Amino acid sequence: MTQKLIQVEKLQNFINGKWYEPSNRLHTAVTNPATMETLVQVPLSGLEDVKAAAEAAKKAQKNWALVPAPQRAEVLFRVGMLMKERKETLSQLLTMENGKVIEEARGEVQEGIDMAFYMAGEGRRLFGQTTPSELKDKFAMSVRSPVGVVGIITPWNFPIAIATWKSFPAIVAGNAVVWKPATETPIMAYELAKIFEEAGLPEGVINVVFGSGSTVGEAMIDQEIIRVISFTGSNSVGRNIASKCGERLKKVSLEMGGKNAVIVMDDADLSLAVEGILWSAYGTSGQRCTACSRVMVHKDVKEELEERLQKEIAKLTIGNGLDASVKVGPIINQGGLEKIKQYMKIGKEEGATLLTGGFTLEEGEHASGHYFAPTLFTDVAPSMRIAKEEIFGPVVSLIPVESLEEAIEINNSVEYGLSSSIFTRDVNKVFTAQRDLDTGIVYINAGTTGAEIHLPFGGTKGTGNGHRDSGLAALDVFTEWKSVYVDFSGKLQRAQIDVE
Numbered sequence: 149m150t151q152k153l154i155q156v157e158k159l160q161n162f163i164n165g166k167w168y169e170p171s172n173r174l175h176t177a178v179t180n181p182a183t184m185e186t187l188v189q190v191p192l193s194g195l196e197d198v199k200a201a202a203e204a205a206k207k208a209q210k211n212w213a214l215v216p217a218p219q220r221a222e223v224l225f226r227v228g229m230l231m232k233e234r235k236e237t238l239s240q241l242l243t244m245e246n247g248k249v250i251e252e253a254r255g256e257v258q259e260g261i262d263m264a265f266y267m268a269g270e271g272r273r274l275f276g277q278t279t280p281s282e283l284k285d286k287f288a289m290s291v292r293s294p295v296g297v298v299g300i301i302t303p304w305n306f307p308i309a310i311a312t313w314k315s316f317p318a319i320v321a322g323n324a325v326v327w328k329p330a331t332e333t334p335i336m337a338y339e340l341a342k343i344f345e346e347a348g349l350p351e352g353v354i355n356v357v358f359g360s361g362s363t364v365g366e367a368m369i370d371q372e373i374i375r376v377i378s379f380t381g382s383n384s385v386g387r388n389i390a391s392k393c394g395e396r397l398k399k400v401s402l403e404m405g406g407k408n409a410v411i412v413m414d415d416a417d418l419s420l421a422v423e424g425i426l427w428s429a430y431g432t433s434g435q436r437c438t439a440c441s442r443v444m445v446h447k448d449v450k451e452e453l454e455e456r457l458q459k460e461i462a463k464l465t466i467g468n469g470l471d472a473s474v475k476v477g478p479i480i481n482q483g484g485l486e487k488i489k490q491y492m493k494i495g496k497e498e499g500a501t502l503l504t505g506g507f508t509l510e511e512g513e514h515a516s517g518h519y520f521a522p523t524l525f526t527d528v529a530p531s532m533r534i535a536k537e538e539i540f541g542p543v544v545s546l547i548p549v550e551s552l553e554e555a556i557e558i559n560n561s562v563e564y565g566l567s568s569s570i571f572t573r574d575v576n577k578v579f580t581a582q583r584d585l586d587t588g589i590v591y592i593n594a595g596t597t598g599a600e601i602h603l604p605f606g607g608t609k610g611t612g613n614g615h616r617d618s619g620l621a622a623l624d625v626f627t628e629w630k631s632v633y634v635d636f637s638g639k640l641q642r643a644q645i646d647v648e
C-alpha cells in the first residue's frame with residue numbers, strides 16, 4: 149500500500165517552483181501512527197531555506213498581485229479539480245500519516261476541495277465598498293490589497309484542510325505564501341504542492357519549507373519579508389508566536405486549542421445526544437480542536453446518558469484507520485499518548501469516577517501503534533483539571549448540572565472558547581444558549597464538530613486572537629484595506645476645511 153501511494157523516499161522543499169534538498173541535508177523519519185512503519189523522510193530545514201523561500205515569494209508576489217483576480221481564481225479552480233480527481237489517494241495517504249479513519253480523511257480532503265471552489269468564486273468578488281464623498285466631483289472607495297508575503301504554520305491534526313483554509317484565500321487575494329507544515333504530517337503538504345505546480349500556479353507563489361517549529365517556524369517570524377503569520381496549533385506555541393510577532397509589529401492570526409462541551413438538557417432526544425457525543429468526542433480519537441471533551445448533563449437524565457454512552461462506546465472498533473470498519477484510529481505519537489495517560493492519573497487523583505476506558509491498547513493488532521481506549525469519566529467537578537485543560541485524546545468528562553444557566557456558566561468558565569453544543573427540544577433554551585455560550589461556534593442538536601468552510605472558523609478567549617480562518621473572514625487576515633479618493637473637479641479641494 150505505502151509503496152504504491154508514496155513515490156519518493158525523501159521529501160524535498162518546494163521553493164520558487166523547484167524541489168530542493170534542505171541546505172543542511174538533514175532529514176527525519178515520518179511514521180505511520182497505526183503501524184509504526186516509516187513512510188518517508190522529511191527535511192529538517194534551516195534558516196537558509198526559509199530565507200530562500202521568503203525571497204522567492206517576494207519576487208513572485210509582485211507579478212501575482214497584477215494578475216487579475218478572476219485569473220488567479222482559475223488556478224484555484226484547477227487545484228480543486230485535481231484534488232477531486234485524487235481524493236481517494238489523498239485520503240489514504242492522510243490516514244497513513246495522521247492515523248484518522250478513512251471516512252474522516254475523506255471528509256477532510258473534501259473540506260479542502262470545497263475551500264478551493266469557494267475561494268475560486270471569491271476571485272470574482274473580493275468586494276470593497278464605494279461611498280459618497282464629502283466633496284463635489286469626488287469619488288471615494290475602499291479596496292482590498294494583498295498584504296504581500298504571508299507565512300502559514302499548520303498543525304498535524306488537519307494537515308490538508310487547515311492548509312487550504314489559509315493558503316487559498318491568501319493566494320486568491322494576490323499574496324505569495326511560505327508554508328511550514330507540521331513535521332509529523334508532511335505528505336499532505338508535498339501532495340498539495342505538487343497539485344499547485346500541476347495547476348499552473350506561477351513559481352514562487354507557494355513555497356513549502358519542511359522542518360521544526362523552533363527552527364523553521366521561528367525563522368519565518370524573523371523574516372521581515374513575511375508580513376503576516378497565520379498559525380494554527382497549541383495555545384503555548386501560539387502565545388510565543390504572538391509575542392514575537394508583537395515585538396516585530398507583524399500581523400498574526402492565531403487558531404488554538406479548545407475545551408469544547410456538549411450540554412444535554414432533561415428534554416433532549418437522548419439517542420441523538422449520544423450519537424453527537426460519540427462522534428465529536430471519539431472521532432479522530434479526540435484529536436480535533438473542536439472535539440467534545442466535556443458533557444454538562446442535567447441530573448435527571450445523567451444516569452440514562454451514562455448507561456447509553458457506555459453501551460455505545462463498547463461497540464467502537466479501534467485500529468488502523470485504513471480498515472473501513474474501524475471507528476477510532478491511533479494517537480499521533482508517543483508524546484500524545486503519554487499526555488493522555490497522565491490525565492488518567494490526574495482524573496483519578498482528583499476524585500472523578502472512571503466509567504470506561506482509561507488504558508492503552510498494546511496487544512495483537514494494537515501492538516505496534518499508539519492506541520488509547522475511548523474513555524468516560526463521570527461526577528467530574530468543573531474545577532478539576534480534566535474538566536479545564538485540553539487533553540487532545542478520546543476522553544470525556546461528564547459534569548452533572550441542575551439548570552441551563554449552570555451549564556452555560558461552566559461552559560464559559562474555561563480558558564478556551566472554540567465550540568459548544570446543546571441538545572434540547574425547547575426553543576427558548578436554544579436561543580438562550582446560542583446567545584450566552586461564549587464560543588466562536590455553537591451547534592444546536594449536533595455535536596461540537598463539523599464546521600462548514602464558508603462560515604468563519606475560530607474561537608474566543610484562549611482559542612484565538614480575534615481573527616478567523618475560513619469564510620469571508622479569512623480574507624481579512626490576508627488583505628489590507630486601502631481607501632482611495634478620486635477627485636475629478638480639476639481643482640484642489642480640501643476636505644476638513646470649514647467653508648461655511
Ligand SMILES: NC(=O)c1ccc[n+]([C@@H]2O[C@H](COP(=O)([O-])OP(=O)(O)OC[C@H]3O[C@@H](n4cnc5c(N)ncnc54)[C@H](O)[C@@H]3O)[C@@H](O)[C@H]2O)c1
Binds near residue numbers: 306
Ligand atoms: N483552533 C483551531 O482552528 C485549531 C485547529 C486544529 C488544531 N488546533 C490545535 O492544535 C494543537 C495540535 O496541533 P500541534 O500539536 O501540531 O500544535 P503545535 O502548536 O505543537 O504545532 C503547530 C505548528 O506550529 C509549529 N511550531 C512549533 N513550535 C513553534 C515555534 N516555536 N515557532 C513557530 N512554529 C512552531 C509546529 O511545528 C507545527 O507546524 C491543539 O492544541 C489543537 O487544539 C487548533
Ligand SMILES: O=C[C@H](O)CS(=O)(=O)O
Binds near residue numbers: 259438598599
Ligand atoms: O479543524 C478542522 C475541522 O474540520 C473542524 S471540525 O472539527 O470539523 O469542526
